[in-house]
Amino acid sequence: MESWYLVTCKPRQEERAATNLLNQGIEVFYPKLTTEKLVKGRRTIKQSALFPNYLFVCLESQNGNFSAVKNTRGIGGFVSYGASYQLVSEHIMNLLQNERSHTTESKIPKTGDVVSIINESFNNIQAIYKEPDGDMRSILLINLLNQKIEMSVDNKEIVAEKKHSY
The missing domain is CATH 2.30.30.30 (SH3 type barrels.)
Structure with a gap:
């Protein structure tokens, strides 16, 4: 049975870690937040990690390649409580993945609005x-x-x- 686990990344290496895990055939969820800021009077759109320094990985609970994840460039390790790795409930993952599919309209109006x-x-x-x-x-x-x-x-x-x- 596959389960979602929470892993930590090295600072500002979420993208690198996600790419390396995907290259190994490991399913990764890396939610991003799109923000619009004004820089020197111009609108700039930037994507950043919704949860900085964290990724979600999907592995087989019994036969998953946990050591490959731990040894991937950009990964710090699994979040664990005691001797067991932190599982993320399917309900929470569904909520996060569904939220990602919704697009939000920019809150900053345009000239003439x-x-x-x-x-x-x-x-x-x-x-x-x-x-x-x-x-x-x-x-x-x-x-x-x-x-x-x-x-x-x-x-x-x-x-x-x-x-x-x-």
Whole structure:
């Protein structure tokens, strides 16, 4: 019977370890997190390990090649409790693998998008997204007293409404 085990990787070597295990014919699950950041005013998309320094491997409980996994480049060893290796339940693996298949839409609006501001001062006021203002804030155009005014707002206070083209 095959079971999923948790293994540690050497720092920042998850990709290397996963590739080496796959080359040996060992099933590996390496969940990645896609993040979008602003670097020097530009959006960059980066993938990183959801669980840094950890991989999931699927092996036969009785006849699995545990020594091959332990001796693979990039692997630190199995996570164990006492004398037994840590098993990961099938339920948890299914949840993680199903979550990976869902794609999430970027939370940072694009220029021209209509957004709502949700803070104490401007609750439910509609604005037009103009541009990022660092990593945590954005510049919006709001219509205040029949004038378009630029203001910088924390990204947590912005909710995208619908696409608006100008």
